[in-house]
Amino acid sequence: MTGHGQSSSYVASSPGSHYRGDQPVQMNPQGQPYVQRKGPLRLKGYLHIFDPYSVFKLQSPRFYRKPGYGYEKLATHRHLDCFEREWVGDYDDRYISAYDGKISKLVVQSVDDIYDGAPNSTWRRTFIRNIAPFYLRLANWPLNHVDYDRNGGPTSEDWPMICVKWFFASIAITFVVCCSLVGTPTKAEGQVRHEGRYDPVPYKYYGYPKVARNALEMDTPRGYGSEPNPVAERVLRPRYLCFLRDEGSPAMIMNVEEWITQYKAEKNLSYVFVAYTAEQFRTTEDLRALHQMADAAARNAGVPAYWIGCSCMPEPDNLQEDVYRICDVIRGAHSVAIAVARPPNDTQGINTTDLMLQQWGKRIWTFPEVLLAPAGKDIKVYTRGMDLFNPTEVAKNQFAIKVWKGDAHVARQLVDHYEGNLILNQLELVTLALECLHNRDTTQYLLGDHSYALMGLLRIRPRIDPTDSAFQAFARLSLANDSEQLLERLICVMPKSPHQPWHSMDDAYNAKLWDILPQECTIAGVGNDDTIILDGCRAANIRWKSFAPVAYKKIPSWKRLAAQRLIHLGGFTMLIAMVLLSIPKEQGGAVTVPAGAFLLVYSIILMGLSPWLLRVMYLGKFWGTQGWFFGFEGYMDIDTIERQIFGGRLGRLKWTPYGSPLSRHHKNAHGDCIADDPCSDPKTKAFVEQVKNARPGEQRVFTLVDTGTMTVTLFVAERPPVCFLLAGSEGGMQRGIGCSYDWTTQTMYRETVLRFETPIVDQIFRVPRVKVGFKRPLYPIRGLAEIGEAKGHLSH
Template identity: 45%
Template structure:
């Protein structure tokens, strides 16, 4: 090891290359006699304590394939080391043996993992060791330990946050657009914390920004998506151009649209022309002409004392018909301007709080016509149920998030929108977003009103 501080740091973080070319991995355990390791502590207990450290994790993975690990313990015979295979080591020593087994099989050349799967499994295995078994030297320790598994290794910068160190490592390596896919995830912890009012570990992915939580700086390693999507299921359509201060992600190529908060807009729509709608429009437009024609015929037919007049009878019939059409014009107008929407002007309209769908339709279309529906998967607050009234079997429909209908689904499965707690000193509030393109309404909980929606990727037919 070099005596120079900078070179010494590079040597420490490059120890993985030494392990790769080693002939054998030997582990030497010693009893300290302190509280952590009493004098009667056995070898397996000491080895488990050694295995909780993050920096020992890559040494086992990168050691020579098909070779056993030699474990020596102080005060025990040196000519009788404990020889244990890597797979048995993972089973007996590591708590995450299910994940570690996949990584060991990969490095033992008995199983193939994609680059994306390798990083995801490595992060899942490392983050527990960071939280429970490793002393803190720098914020980017997790990424520096992961760096030993990668081909391209950026220089260690102790001023980087944990997320910045990981981002530099990910962008330097061709990791199948890992960061772009992570942007599209909504971690389960985030969704639950946003509802319960506690400070989220990770902000909404649509804003393209990640924030650090004081209790857990490795929040970004949470890859459990609220909708159950996996990273390899997502097809990103944007590109990360850089990482700025405060763990901010700079996106390029993402599609975006603004959310309007000033007022409700009149939406231009297109409906299909039918014979009934065309006839109703003709009757409404012809009503003034029929009415005035009837008045004219009655007025020019002479005085009533002159006896029966066919002209007066025809005029009276026109006036009666016009009166009937005037009284029925509200229903005719509803029929003309209602019906299935085949095309609509795309807008995102937001307001604070909650409102009934019929009231929202009155403000946008002028009258309730059941064109809007609650989004079944619009946000973490969305609720849905099986539609029993439709002919389509097992059709899913969205329901009002504030309705406590226990027959919809398990009430403990999805969070309730309870706007309590604080984030950065601001109380959490409920907001409603109306999408006039898909004709859906969704609720979300945030400290401040979202001003823009970004489209970063897709998974099947679901957009992120």
């Protein structure tokens, strides 16, 4: 694989790259690097406590900055945690603590530019702290000014400073060792938690779904039966038909059952389905002409009747059911005829049959009328004002290129499916049909009209529920049919655009919906607020407030053991040397002084080597690490991140090559895939700078450090996700849904989707049923100075 990895709509990929060794260097047209570095990043750390806007509190983290915005106090909300403790308070940003299960205020560590910048968030911010042991920072201090990314190592300009810093570091390390109880520094390993697994998400959903898979889980029986998602019966024949009479006489509209009883002619009951659009036939005169065209269509087909929507649904009580059962009427028809006319008050020049037909084809309800027309028969098009006995004939497989030009390639696949030429599986059928239907216009009757139009193409159709939103109608339809876990796959899609609607299946990783495989996850129900109840996924918390020491496992090494013993002896050797040198000659000093001098020289050598010995002790490959998801707002280079966690540049952390739409990678001379710093792409770098001034509801840049795989991922989201739900896999990677938490409704809202290496699945705990939403609504906000901070309390 050459060049960079996937690009997103947020940040386009760079125009080109040059190489220096194995590392890509972005070059401008003048041959100069786009990203000019000025050496390793320096963080202020605890110097931020002297900032006038830093606030102190007793709990960790002890210093933070208040947000610039707050949510309006429109109501008091209630939350019940997994231990049934009740929290009551104002709406604000919170997360579920992995420590005690309570919902705590969200505090996000941020890079200096963001922490010191405009207070443009609704969550608290804190500065990034270096949590590495002090002696490790001392050991790496002599080299921390060297820019390895730029120069590959120390240069002649760096060595004088390295020597000076090395001298002082050696003295300081020796002092630390001598002052410790056992003469050796404290272990750098962190505490093993949850047997090395990632922090769990102590979440429990207590609510009821609007529709459940199992009727026992409903709050009250539905008005139309005890089924959780009742299915509508199929119509075997129309309720009414327009029966032909003598030529020149208008057709007789009659109940089909009564006609069969009266004429005893059930076997000969055939009819033509007449399709039209109200955009072209509106007035009484238009409808009279429409019936004339329908009459001619039935006579030309040699059948005794025709069905037309304006006259064959006369019963107001059954109108709603009849509208959404038209698909059955089409399936039972002898043939389908289309009536077109020039629309009233035409201002677009729609004056030919082709243009009239294209206008007809833009309507949502006309699309299934063509797909469900009897296979193998051409569709006759009747044009008002033209010879009705010589209609235009259009083959079904030509409708895509002739009528549906906007999405011809997708629509043609659906036509071929219903013609039996190219059979789609259920997932492909629903995916392609939904895309086509949402490309068409409709005069909305119910919010779920697009899903109800789709419903006519599927075998099982839930009953119409006027209270459904568009998403709820689609979700109920998906639950009723064997849609191959469509919703489970759809929630794993990473939107290409931040404003992408829920029904769009455009994926930022350019994967198709059928490429995503749900991982032991199922939809248990549909929520009341355009959410789904997801069961069986794995979930891990993200730690935003600070880094933490990382426990790790390494194989024993003689080199590290020797370094440990030498640095252990260094302090004691110097003490013994000082004692021997202080003995007067008359008390045996003549013998002890040479020995003391030798030990002093030996201890000085060990002192000079102490920074190197310490690095030897803690270098080496990890064979296992404690799983943590650390997050911070903004971007830092990989060396700076490693210094904050491990004390120095040790080469342990790597960027993910394809974990995010912002990830970048290249192929080296050996054909290996090498991950690049995302900000080596100048457009990504410019985007990172731009979003520092983002307002609530706008995209921001965050960084995730995964210590389980020792990788770092730069990603985009509106809010910092508080956890990741592993719900599917794709392309040999796990898809993790980064979710923010709306504690007022117990809903996890999708903020981003990242790709993780598959082994982390075994290190993440399962979570009970989770209520998941596709897009978190923006709660009304105002300046924090106007409304004050949110307040709340545990009621019991």
